[in-house]
Amino acid sequence: MLISIAVIGRVYMNFIPNVQPLTTIIIITAVLMGRTNGMILAAISIIVSNMYLGVGTWTFSQIVSFSLIALIAGSFYRLKDKKHFIYLLAVISGLAGYFHGFIMSIFNYIIFGNFWAYYFAGLPFDTYHAVGNIVITLILYQPIRSTFKIAKI
Template sequence: MNNKQMSTYKLTLLALLAALAVVGRSAFAFLPNVQPVTSLVIICGLLLGPVAAILLALLTTFLSNMLLGMGIWTIWQVVSWALIGLISGLIGKYPRRVPIYVIVLFAVFSGYLYGFIISLTAYSISGSFLPYYLSGLIFDTNHAIGNGIFIILLYPMISYFFTKYAKNRFSLQNTN
């Protein structure tokens, strides 16, 4: 399979993940900080690579914020999810399969990392970081727990379908 077909295949998977993330974020909007976006960015990074995960972060943030509202936080959401996607993409580059419990722990950690970076919004506007960050820890905990649950539910299913359709013709995380 040539690189153009690989690119088309990866773009199709990326579009599916973006649609799932936007719908999931909208569907779970009633639960504070519980949504599948972070988990899907992690899954994308692990299976498709860091560039695809960064693109997913960008697409998902802008598309979902068109529905939920744009603001200065949009920039920090892109930065947060892109960083998480980059890290997960680098983890996915290891030739050995990463155990699910490690992925779940990374997803939980990512909930707190996301919250920390989002808290920089308050610093960039008001100059005070610590009060905003501390008051948001309960929401970061919701995010972290949600990430762990979404990874447990989504990772086995998505990785199964991605590898099933990729077969042995090419590596999902070929070159980015």
């Protein structure tokens, strides 16, 4: 279910550059269900959504980037029951937008060269990604967490 929501959200929000629920859903899944589930969701969501959006050299780097985000987010598993955890998660989601752009720039450097050109050119899009992640986290965290509690996950 989460994979289909992530894919649909990524495909249908494509008209807003880099604003997508995929990153937030990966982070929430990694926090609530563990790193492995977050990484699985990341890999499958990227592969399926790129079938619609276009597969290329960036697909592997996206899988790596979002898997690393799931690994990092899963580290906050023990804090998930804290009172104001949603705000920490929103900050983590915002930073994940910039982290994703950094990893993508590294892969572009490996393939094409000139790291700084890719990094600085991508900063406005990374900012869209970061702000979108914060807003989407504040919107989606409670409904997804409640759904997991009802399903006893």
